[in-house]
Amino acid sequence: MYSFILGNESIKMALSVSAGGRVWRKFFKTFNFGPNSALKRFPTCTANGRLYSSSSDNVLVSKDEKSGIATVRMNNPPVNSLNSAMLVSLRSCFEELENDKSCRALILTSQKPKVFCAGLDILEIYRKSPDYVAQFWEKLQDMWLSLYGSRLVTMAAINGHSPAGGCLLSLACDYRIMAEGKFTIGLNETQLDLVAPFWLRQTMVDVIGYRQAEMALMIGALYTSNKALQLGLVDKLAPIEDVQTVAEEEVKNWLKIPDQARAITKMASRKPLLDELRKRKQEDIQTFRDETTRESVQISIQQYLEKLKAK
Numbered sequence: 001m002y003s004f005i006l007g008n009e010s011i012k013m014a015l016s017v018s019a020g021g022r023v024w025r026k027f028f029k030t031f032n033f034g035p036n037s038a039l040k041r042f043p044t045c046t047a048n049g050r051l052y053s054s055s056s057d058n059v060l061v062s063k064d065e066k067s068g069i070a071t072v073r074m075n076n077p078p079v080n081s082l083n084s085a086m087l088v089s090l091r092s093c094f095e096e097l098e099n100d101k102s103c104r105a106l107i108l109t110s111q112k113p114k115v116f117c118a119g120l121d122i123l124e125i126y127r128k129s130p131d132y133v134a135q136f137w138e139k140l141q142d143m144w145l146s147l148y149g150s151r152l153v154t155m156a157a158i159n160g161h162s163p164a165g166g167c168l169l170s171l172a173c174d175y176r177i178m179a180e181g182k183f184t185i186g187l188n189e190t191q192l193d194l195v196a197p198f199w200l201r202q203t204m205v206d207v208i209g210y211r212q213a214e215m216a217l218m219i220g221a222l223y224t225s226n227k228a229l230q231l232g233l234v235d236k237l238a239p240i241e242d243v244q245t246v247a248e249e250e251v252k253n254w255l256k257i258p259d260q261a262r263a264i265t266k267m268a269s270r271k272p273l274l275d276e277l278r279k280r281k282q283e284d285i286q287t288f289r290d291e292t293t294r295e296s297v298q299i300s301i302q303q304y305l306e307k308l309k310a311k
C-alpha cells in the first residue's frame with residue numbers, strides 16, 4: 001500500500017485494500033485536500049507516461065523511465081525570465097508529471113548554465129493594462145500551486161543566478177542544490193519597489209527562519225551561493241558542471257523513502273499555505289494589479305529596467 005501515490009483514485013484503491021485504511025481515510029478527511037490539490041486530481045497520463053503538451057520549447061522535459069526521475073529544463077533565452085507563456089508551460093509540465101503514474105521526482109534546472117531564472121519578466125508588468133497584469137499574476141499563482149503542492153520529490157538544481165522569481169521557484173521545491181561561485185539568489189523585490197506576496201514571504205520564513213527572512217525581504221537581499229548555504233536558503237553547493245549529477249544522486253536518496261508517507265508528510269506541512277492562497281487568490285490578484293500599476297511603481301520599474309540595460 002505504501003509504494004506509490006498515483007492520484008486520488010489510486011489512493012482510494014490503496015485504502016480499500018489496506019489493513020490500515022481507516023487511518024489514512026481519517027487523514028484525508030481531516031486534511032480535506034482542496035480542488036487544486038495534486039493528491040486529489042485523477043491522473044490522465046498517456047500509455048507511456050510521457051506526454052508533455054507544451055506547444056513551445058521553452059520548457060524541455062526528459063524522464064528516466066527506470067527511476068521515474070524527470071528533469072525539467074527552463075529554456076527561455078537569454079535569462080529564463082518568467083513571461084506568461086513560460087508560466088503556462090511550467091504549470092502544464094508540472095501537472096502532467098504529477099499525473100504521470102511512473103513519475104516520482106522532478107529536477108528543475110536551466111538549459112542555459114549561469115542563469116537558473118531571472119525572475120518574472122519585468123516587461124510583463126511594465127505599462128500593461130490592469131487586466132493583463134491580473135491575468136499574469138494568476139498564471140504565477142497557478143504555476144506555484146502546482147509546484148509547491150506537488151506529490152513528487154521536487155529538487156531545484158540551481159545552475160546559475162536565481163533572483164526573485166528564480167528564488168520563488170527554488171523555494172517551492174523540497175531541496176535546493178546551487179552552483180558554487182559568484183551566482184546569487186534571493187528575493188530582491190523591494191529593490192524594484194515591489195512587495196513579495198504573503199505566500200512567497202512565508203516560504204522564505206519557512207526555509208530560513210523568521211529573523212533572517214524578515215531582514216532579507218526588507219532589504220531585498222541577493223546572496224552569494226556560500227552565504228545562501230550558510231543561511232539555509234540552499235541545502236548544498238556543487239561545481240556548476242556537477243549540479244545536475246549531484247541533484248540526481250540526492251533525488252535517489254529521497255526515493256528510498258516510501259512515496260506515500262513522504263508525500264503525505266509534505267502535504268500536511270504545506271496544506272495551510274496552499275489553502276490560504278487558494279482562499280485569498282482574488283484578493284492577492286487585486287493587490288498585485290493595484291500595486292504594480294501604480295504610477296510610482298511603474299517609474300521604479302522603468303528605472304530598474306534602464307539600469308539592467310545599461311549594465
Ligand SMILES: CC/C=C\C/C=C\C/C=C/C=C/CC(=O)SCCNC(=O)CCNC(=O)[C@H](O)C(C)(C)COP(=O)(O)OP(=O)(O)OC[C@H]1O[C@@H](n2cnc3c(N)ncnc32)[C@H](O)[C@@H]1OP(=O)(O)O
Binds near residue numbers: 115118123165189308
Ligand atoms: C500580491 C502582491 C502584492 C503586491 C506586490 C506587488 C508586486 C510583487 C511582486 C512582484 C514580484 C516580482 C518578482 C520578480 O521576479 S521581478 C524580477 C526581478 N529580477 C531581477 O531583478 C533580475 C534581473 N536580471 C539580472 O539581474 C540579470 O539579468 C541576471 C543576473 C539574471 C543575468 O545577468 P546576465 O549578465 O547574464 O544577463 P543580462 O545582460 O543582465 O540580461 C540579458 C537581457 O535580459 C534582460 N533581463 C534580465 N532580467 C530580466 C527580467 N527579469 N525581465 C525582463 N528582462 C530581463 C536584460 O535587460 C537584458 O536585456 P537586453 O539584452 O539588454 O535587451
